[in-house]
Amino acid sequence: MLAGRYRLLNPLAEGDTGAVWLAADEMLRRDVAVKEVRLPPGLDPVRRQEACASVLREANLAARLKHPSIVTVHDVVIEHERPWLVMELLSGASLEETVSRRQPLPVHQVARVGVGILSALAAAHAAGVVHRDVKPGNVFLTRTGRAVLTDFGFAAVEGEETAGRTGQLIGSPNYIAPERLRGERGGPASDLWSLGATLYFAVEGTPPHPAESPVAAIGRVLTDPARPPERAGHLGPLLMRMLAPRAEERPSFEEAARILQEIALGRPGAEVAVVSPSPESLPPAEPEAAPVPAGNRGRTLVWAAVEVTAVVAVIAATTGVAHFAFGRTVQQGPPRLSEKPGAFTVPVDLCELISAADVKKLLPAVKTPGKPTNQGGCEWMSPGIGLDVQPAPPGKQWGKSPRQAHELFVNQRNGTLPSGQIGWGWSEIGAAMHSARTTGPLTVKPVGDEAFGYDLYDNRKTGRLEQSHVVLRVDNLVLDVTYTVVNGSKDGPAIQAGAHTAATWVAQALNKQKARG
Known part of the structure; x- marks a missing residue:
């Protein structure tokens, strides 16, 4: 039992640095997902404090961004000397798992995923937050067809001090924009490149710069153009533009959203009067919980x-x-x-x-x-x-x-x-x-x-x-x-x-x- 209210039931996923648990919130009588962060044994007090602060920062960032395609963070708990993140429970699998276990997705479905995640990124950027780790493993596909962006642990905030993190390579090499691999901080255009690489993986089943090792991937992203897609159809030209080596050569968010939406609706190349889809054109939503704002004096x-x-x-x-x-x-x-x-x-x-x-x-x-x-x-x-x-x-x-x-x-x-x-x-x-x-x-x-x-x-x-x-x-x-x-x-x-x-x-x-x- 965490914080006297979250009862851990069974693990949903495990890795070297943590696990995600199915848990019951016994105060609000609902199921939630709890992300356990496992700290290396023997970690000194300063590093342990830094790790806890990093999780608190991730929770604060995710909680302040209210959007249907951004995972909802309900609470953060420090217990047993390590942090636990309480989030909405999503039913489905990550984009990486879906493609790896089955096969690449149809073009129209990939475009629909792109519309949702692009919208989530636009909401984050409007609030001064750059995600910096958009990749197939951080895009979750629910059973109802909703695409959700997760893991804001590496996000950068406008005006935030970056001392102490300079020089660290944050993210997965196949999905990091070239400017960030060169040591630049990056911005919204970098997230757009990463989204392009993620959608490329979704429709092709491989990254745009396939390589046998992370080091080789870095070299290819920095020096080689993306491999021309073979399965992407009408989506291909947009993906290649999103993966342009120079940020100024990439499309605007508005243009990318328009093209993705048209492909998702089966109308590639059609003129659009209004970019926003009607509710009837969207996949059905599943019941979900929105974040709890900070209290205002009772x-x-x-x-x-x-x-x-x-x-x-x-x-x-x-x-x-x-x-x-x-x-x-x-x-x-x-x-x-x-x-x-x-x-x-x-x-x-x-x-x-x-x-x-x-x-x-x-x-x-x-x-x-x-x-x-x-x-x-x-x-x-x-x-x-x-x-x-x-x-x-x-x-x-x-x-x-x-x-x-x-x-x-x-x-x-x-x-x-x-x-x-x-x-x-x-x-x-x-x-x-x-x-x-x-x-x-x-x-x-x-x-x-x-x-x-x-x-x-x-x-x-x-x-x-x-x-x-x-x-x-x-x-x-x-x-x-x-x-x-x-x-x-x-x-x-x-x-x-x-x-x-x-x-x-x-x-x-x-x-x-x-x-x-």
């Missing part, structure tokens, strides 16, 4: 037993293309956004964005000023009613530029579940943990530069709307404004209007700050 939110159709095309929306998601038309992002630093270059005090007089309009019984949260946000509370303004995604207050903030906004919108069951509670306003259902993303009246909404409804007793969200972007800042009413004093439209009103106040205050420079 406020808890636990995702459970969610049924959701996977969204696999972030890329189109990040370039301003009209996006169709979950059967609703979501407003189009600005077609041209500045790459220059935005107006908000230092943390914003969110408690100052809404005046005490305005707070009183939504929370008449409020007696205390806004309270800063541990995620850099602010919340106002009174019995049965709460108002909350948080960075979106949590803990990341701004993008460096309006363009990057727009990508964060799109990542947040595409990670919003359209339906499902959750458990949530906010003890400080008197909301005990209870079951609810979600809706979203929803079109809202214009707020800031762009916005969308989503709502939570009580799922067991009253069925009424209890919480309404508006996620908005102003310049390079993205925020989630929440209005919660659990005492029955307001109906659904009034709660939605309250969230929109508060979001409008926030946008107006930010625009005033922006105008003042």
Whole structure:
């Protein structure tokens, strides 16, 4: 039993450095996967501490990226002097196992895998994370056809110190981009090269630079072009471009997504008006659990037993293309956004964005000023009613530029579940943990530069709307404004209007700050 709640049942996979266990989460009554990291015997305390810190870092990175094609990390436990990672339980096998045990996959299936993983990478890059270890062993194929990117243990974060890791060769030589083999840090284009090599393996059954040893593979990747594919059909030209030796010669994520989607849908070369696939064109999703955000002073939110159709095309929306998601038309992002630093270059005090007089309009019984949260946000509370303004995604207050903030906004919108069951509670306003259902993303009246909404409804007793969200972007800042009413004093439209009103106040205050420079 780990942490008093995770009971290990039986190993699912084992290797030299660890194992993956089937385990039962006895608190939430669900099965999970637990990754055990086995440390070499006799490891000195400093190295042991570094290894534990590395696993904690992997958990934090994966947990902050909410996407249907990124494995969900629920928890991390340090027990028996080693780390254990608690993740969603996936049913299926890795791409490497699937191809090695059976045979190369059909072209259209490989393209569908590519759409999912490319979308996951786009979401990670929008959050400033480069995976750096995309390979067949880190792509998991579920029994329902969903492709999931796993293992963020080697990921690099924008602005993160790399001292102590310089010169280390991270990843598998057959799937490392040439620039990284030359000692460069690499970036999104490097992940694109690795994805190209991974898809090449999936359709051909061999890496693009086959070699008898890792050293030979490094030499071939650095000096030889990829072997022309024989089974890839319409996918071949794209794979060869993704595997171009120079990063600037590779296609953009948007172009790669468009071509992959067309091949997956059996329409190679057709003109595309909208890049995002309709829900009907996607494989059925399996029930899955989303991550548990860090607590905000007693406020808890636990995702459970969610049924959701996977969204696999972030890329189109990040370039301003009209996006169709979950059967609703979501407003189009600005077609041209500045790459220059935005107006908000230092943390914003969110408690100052809404005046005490305005707070009183939504929370008449409020007696205390806004309270800063541990995620850099602010919340106002009174019995049965709460108002909350948080960075979106949590803990990341701004993008460096309006363009990057727009990508964060799109990542947040595409990670919003359209339906499902959750458990949530906010003890400080008197909301005990209870079951609810979600809706979203929803079109809202214009707020800031762009916005969308989503709502939570009580799922067991009253069925009424209890919480309404508006996620908005102003310049390079993205925020989630929440209005919660659990005492029955307001109906659904009034709660939605309250969230929109508060979001409008926030946008107006930010625009005033922006105008003042």
